[in-house]
Amino acid sequence: MPELPEVETVRRAIAPALEGRTLEHVVINDIRLTRPEDPLAVAAELTGERVEHVDRRGKYLIVRFASGRALLIHLRMTGSLLRDPVGTSHLRALVRLDDGSEVGYRDVRRFGTWLLLEPGELEPYLGARVGEEPLVAAFTAKGLGERLEGRKAPLKAALLDQRTLAGLGNIYVDEALWYARLHPLRPARSLDRDELRRLHRAIRKALELGIARQGSTLTDYRLPDGSSGSMQKEFKAYGRLDEPCDRCGTPLEKIRVGGRGTWFCPNCQRLD
Ligand SMILES: [Zn+2]
Numbered sequence: 001m002p003e004l005p006e007v008e009t010v011r012r013a014i015a016p017a018l019e020g021r022t023l024e025h026v027v028i029n030d031i032r033l034t035r036p037e038d039p040l041a042v043a044a045e046l047t048g049e050r051v052e053h054v055d056r057r058g059k060y061l062i063v064r065f066a067s068g069r070a071l072l073i074h075l076r077m078t079g080s081l082l083r084d085p086v087g088t089s090h091l092r093a094l095v096r097l098d099d100g101s102e103v104g105y106r107d108v109r110r111f112g113t114w115l116l117l118e119p120g121e122l123e124p125y126l127g128a129r130v131g132e133e134p135l136v137a138a139f140t141a142k143g144l145g146e147r148l149e150g151r152k153a154p155l156k157a158a159l160l161d162q163r164t165l166a167g168l169g170n171i172y173v174d175e176a177l178w179y180a181r182l183h184p185l186r187p188a189r190s191l192d193r194d195e196l197r198r199l200h201r202a203i204r205k206a207l208e209l210g211i212a213r214q215g216s217t218l219t220d221y222r223l224p225d226g227s228s229g230s231m232q233k234e235f236k237a238y239g240r241l242d243e244p245c246d247r248c249g250t251p252l253e254k255i256r257v258g259g260r261g262t263w264f265c266p267n268c269q270r271l272d
Contacts, residue, residue, distance in 0.1 A: 002075045004134070004167025005210025005231065007059050013224040014081045014103065015054035018063065021097040022050045030092035032110050042116055046071065046095075058130040058166030068119030072126075073105075079112030080222045081105055106222075130166040134203050139165075141193075141200035148188040148196075155191075156184035157258040159203075168203070170260050171216060171238045175206040177264060178237035183271040184255070184262045209234055237263040 002010070026046045028039035049069065055062040061081075063071040073079070082088055085104030093105040093114070105112070117125060131147065132139050147164050148155075158164050159173045168176070177184050179202035182195060191199065210216065215229030222228055232239075236246050240263055241254045250267040 001059075001077050001169055002079070002215070003059060003169035003172050003210070004056075004207055005172065005213075006215035006229065007056055007061060007075060007167070008211050009215045009229060010075070010081055010224060011054055011056045011061055014061075014083070017083050017101060017103060017224070018051045018054050018097070020051065021099060021101075023047055023095055024098045025096040026093070027095075028093045028114070030107075030110060033092050033105070033107070033112065033114050034116075037116070042114065043093075045116055057126050057133070058162055059169070060126065060130070062122065070117045070122045072113075072115040072117055072122070074113045074115075075107075076109075076111035076113065078109045079105065079107040081224050082222070082226065083224045103224075129162060131163045132165055134165045134167065135207060139200075139204075141197045144200050144203075145191070145193075145196045148191060151188040153188050154185045154257050155182060155188050155199075156260070156262055158188035160258065160260065165203070167207070170262075171235075172203075172206045172210060174237040174263050175210075175235065176202040177269060178202075179205055181268045183269045184257050184264055185271055237265070239263060 023046050026043040028034060028043045031039055033039060034042045049065040049067060051063055052066045053064045055064060059074060061073040082104045084102050085091060088104055088106055090106050090108045091104045092107050095103045148158055151158050156173055159168050180198040182199060210231045213229055213231035213234060214223060216231035217228035218232060237252060240252045242251045245252055245265040245268060248265065248267050250265055252263050253266050254261060254263050256262060
């Protein structure tokens with residue numbers, strides 16, 4: 001599933017194509033994309049809207065229109081946006097812009113969503129679902145500690161909760177915990193100041209590396225020009241069962257935390 005670095009990579013690639021452009025013709029041919037709204041009605045509402053900015057919050061892409069409305073796109077498992085997607089399979093929506101170019105939405109597994117919000121609806125919608133952005137300057141180790149305070153949940157589960165921090169998923173939580181040398185089953189509330197500082201730094205490091213590598217390509221993630229990211233070559237923990245830890249050489253282990261596969265080094269990331 002695309003996480004913050006993948007969604008941010010898509011945003012950076014697609015924003016120049018959309019910003020300042022008017023949606024001249026919109027086709028949505030998947031009822032799951034807009035449900036419970038009728039895709040025909042949503043397409044009609046989108047037609048004529050002019051794009052002001054393409055933003056991101058957590059794993060959401062936000063297409064802000066000059067009218068004050070916003071289209072909130074969640075790519076879920078396999079969604080992607082493509083520029084001039086001629087001949088692409090699994091296209092669920094196609095937008096023609098006023099410069100004649102096209103942007104397509106491709107989704108093999110069809111879990112992605114498009115939600116058109118009226119002016120004033122965006123902030124309350126996101127406010128109820130996503131916490132602080134981990135890459136903004138205002139995100140501090142102290143603030144992270146406040147968000148984990150009193151929480152008995154395992155660290156991994158607390159970090160996967162989008163209301164703790166926006167945009168972390170299974171990959172980048174495992175990577176951040178490896179960098180921070182913290183066991184995924186540590187109770188979230190048990191971290192001391194030094195550990196919080198390490199975790200804060202590690203979260204940013206993992207996400208920034210992911211963005212620099214244009215995300216990780218595991219199954220169907222593609223950049224808007226059809227290329228793919230290379231973060232998977234940098235993984236320290238995720239998916240590396242029995243491979244030697246890059247820090248100490250100990251074979252990495254896999255456990256399940258909250259139903260999610262979780263990889264860690266049993267030597268560097270101790271529970272006691
Ligand atoms: Zn190790």
